[in-house]
Amino acid sequence: MVPLLPMPSVRRCGSKKEERSQPGWRDSRRRMKMYVSAAVSVNSGVLKGQAQNQNSTFISKEDAKTISSADNDGAISTESTVTIIVVGASGDLAKKKIFPALFALYYEGCLPKHFTVFGYARSKMTSEELRNVISGTLTCRIDQRENCGDKMDKFLQRCFYHSGQYNSEDCFKQLSKKLEEHETGRVANRLFYLSIPPDIFVDVARCASHSASSSRGWTRVIVEKPFGRDAQSSAELTRGLKQHLTEEQIYRIDHYLGKELVENLSVLRFSNLVFEPLWTRQYIRNVQLIFSEDFGTEGRGGYFDNYGIIRDIMQNHLLQILALFAMEPPVSLDAEDIRNEKVKVLRSMRVLSAEDVVVGQYKSHTRGGVKHPGYTEDVTVPNHSLTPTFAAAALFIDNARWDGVPFLMKAGKALHTKRTEIRVQFRHVPGNLYKRSFGSDLDRATNELVIRVQPDEAIYLKINNKVPGLGMRLDRSNLHLHYAARYNREIPDAYERLLLDAIEGERRLFIRSDELDAAWALFTPLLNELESNKVAPEFYPYGSRGPIGAYYLAAKYNVRWGDASSELTTT
Numbered sequence: 001m002v003p004l005l006p007m008p009s010v011r012r013c014g015s016k017k018e019e020r021s022q023p024g025w026r027d028s029r030r031r032m033k034m035y036v037s038a039a040v041s042v043n044s045g046v047l048k049g050q051a052q053n054q055n056s057t058f059i060s061k062e063d064a065k066t067i068s069s070a071d072n073d074g075a076i077s078t079e080s081t082v083t084i085i086v087v088g089a090s091g092d093l094a095k096k097k098i099f100p101a102l103f104a105l106y107y108e109g110c111l112p113k114h115f116t117v118f119g120y121a122r123s124k125m126t127s128e129e130l131r132n133v134i135s136g137t138l139t140c141r142i143d144q145r146e147n148c149g150d151k152m153d154k155f156l157q158r159c160f161y162h163s164g165q166y167n168s169e170d171c172f173k174q175l176s177k178k179l180e181e182h183e184t185g186r187v188a189n190r191l192f193y194l195s196i197p198p199d200i201f202v203d204v205a206r207c208a209s210h211s212a213s214s215s216r217g218w219t220r221v222i223v224e225k226p227f228g229r230d231a232q233s234s235a236e237l238t239r240g241l242k243q244h245l246t247e248e249q250i251y252r253i254d255h256y257l258g259k260e261l262v263e264n265l266s267v268l269r270f271s272n273l274v275f276e277p278l279w280t281r282q283y284i285r286n287v288q289l290i291f292s293e294d295f296g297t298e299g300r301g302g303y304f305d306n307y308g309i310i311r312d313i314m315q316n317h318l319l320q321i322l323a324l325f326a327m328e329p330p331v332s333l334d335a336e337d338i339r340n341e342k343v344k345v346l347r348s349m350r351v352l353s354a355e356d357v358v359v360g361q362y363k364s365h366t367r368g369g370v371k372h373p374g375y376t377e378d379v380t381v382p383n384h385s386l387t388p389t390f391a392a393a394a395l396f397i398d399n400a401r402w403d404g405v406p407f408l409m410k411a412g413k414a415l416h417t418k419r420t421e422i423r424v425q426f427r428h429v430p431g432n433l434y435k436r437s438f439g440s441d442l443d444r445a446t447n448e449l450v451i452r453v454q455p456d457e458a459i460y461l462k463i464n465n466k467v468p469g470l471g472m473r474l475d476r477s478n479l480h481l482h483y484a485a486r487y488n489r490e491i492p493d494a495y496e497r498l499l500l501d502a503i504e505g506e507r508r509l510f511i512r513s514d515e516l517d518a519a520w521a522l523f524t525p526l527l528n529e530l531e532s533n534k535v536a537p538e539f540y541p542y543g544s545r546g547p548i549g550a551y552y553l554a555a556k557y558n559v560r561w562g563d564a565s566s567e568l569t570t571t
């Protein structure tokens with residue numbers, strides 16, 4: 001089908017013409033101004049940090065020339081270099097997500113002309129060995145694309161490895177020397193990705209900042225969650241990082257913010273007249289944020305047991321989605337304007353109390369002759385662990401827009417399905433002429449907007465419709481935007497978007513420290529209460545829909561979970 005209007009391309013790399021046609025987020029003109037002002041500042045002896053939000057480092061006139069030659073479309077000069085240093089390169093996340101995302105960016109022509117990837121970890125490995133390890137996980141995202149093998153070889157030639165300790169400035173000095181060999185005197189930008197356990201974040205930040213930060217370009221550090229276990233430990237971590245880095249250098253990653261449909265939330269709301277006026281307590285009855293996995297910890301419960309589902313999913317991923325969903329229209333699409341609005345939402349929220357939360361833990365269940373082990377049967381989990389693998393919570397935003405509207409969250413492992421979705425249930429139609437056709441269950445007749453974040457991305461709106469024929473029979477149907485059917489392209493992995501943003505200095509999808517503080521302030525009292533009172537989680541069978549308590553919690557607020565019956569979830 002030929003679209004009626006020319007649709008803007010979603011591709012962000014490669015063609016400059018295409019990129020220029022992109023409205024909004026990627027305000028390349030603003031960044032170009034920063035480069036120009038950086039170059040001008042040099043001539044007037046101003047510190048580079050003031051122009052590029054970086055460490056205070058003087059910049060040479062040659063660098064300024066190079067910087068001012070940045071092309072009109074992007075933040076990275078065609079002559080500068082970018083090195084991405086994956087700290088913890090021997091780990092799972094690096095192998096499964098970071099290297100494949102970098103390759104996908106390279107494949108799509110999104111990485112700058114001069115880039116290098118360095119793996120860093122304690123494990124002894126040569127660069128060749130690293131290439132062998134990661135080559136197994138690189139894929140060309142779109143099947144049957146040309147030159148995939150070629151591109152892979154070229155990418156791997158740009159990958160290197162350096163082994164060292166995480167707390168040794170000497171090791172980072174050696175790393176820096178190696179980086180310089182590849183930077184060959186150009187303006188050199190360095191992006192450190194800390195894919196390591198959080199207790200060594202500050203050590204690495206210190207060593208990277210003191211001994212391996214760039215003196216001829218920017219230095220940025222991506223930090224993976226968890227950002228602490230509670231308000232206090234998170235504040236300590238922030239203090240520790242800020243001893244060595246400025247807030248502008250820290251990119252706290254929440255990969256849910258890089259997901260296509262989460263990115264689309266603001267577009268859906270702010271660029272469609274049919275939605276924005278409805279986005280208030282007047283029309284919306286409740287909002288549900290649902291995350292479910294259909295597998296348990298499966299022998300990798302060590303990390304999880306220390307955190308639990310509330311810290312692992314709710315306090316960050318679901319809360320971030322909620323803030324984006326509920327924020328007031330920002331002044332502009334600039335990162336700070338958006339993050340300011342998100343913080344306002346978080347600070348308007350009621351602190352969670354245990355009465356509004358249900359916690360659960362999966363127990364073993366045998367289905368079709370296959371036994372699925374319970375959480376505490378996982379050998380990496382203590383026998384008497386009370387860590388919740390499921391939680392449901394009712395949250396409230398005490399502001400004029402959302403007063404009294406329950407925002408229900410539900411997150412769990414080992415449930416019947418794997419899905420992340422946002423469900424918006426609208427109020428009943430007042431004085432509905434057709435109410436007799438719905439019987440006593442008016443809830444079934446309310447409109448519901450479903451944004452399925454993953455898998456099989458989709459947006460659909462449940463409406464009431466007349467069944468064709470001579471009588472007057474109504475049924476519920478979906479107005480359905482199914483991404484796979486509508487868009488003939490693969491959806492990039494969240495890590496691709498976020499890595500590209502960090503390289504380009506786009507901070508909109510990363511979490512600012514005051515957002516983090518506000519998020520922990522909401523959840524810390526609850527976590528303390530659950531842990532100090534040793535609250536026992538309600539058991540639910542592996543593969544089920546979770547504990548019954550979640551249904552009572554919803555009922556307390558006159559809500560029915562949108563995913564409760566298969567009829568309601570069909571698309």
Ligand SMILES: NC(=O)c1ccc[n+]([C@@H]2O[C@H](COP(=O)([O-])OP(=O)(O)OC[C@H]3O[C@@H](n4cnc5c(N)ncnc54)[C@H](OP(=O)(O)O)[C@@H]3O)[C@@H](O)[C@H]2O)c1
Nearest residue numbers: 088090091092093094121122123195196197198224225226
């Ligand atoms: N995997 C995921 O999907 C995921 C998702 C979100 C967040 N994260 C977070 O991202 C980070 C990396 O994840 P991952 O799954 O790759 O972790 P990982 O495999 O456990 O650790 C990454 C690397 O860090 C080093 N390391 C591990 N434990 C260490 C310790 N106690 N002291 C010093 N170094 C240690 C190891 O490298 P060497 O021994 O070679 O130095 C390891 O290869 C973790 O902090 C995790 O919490 C992971």
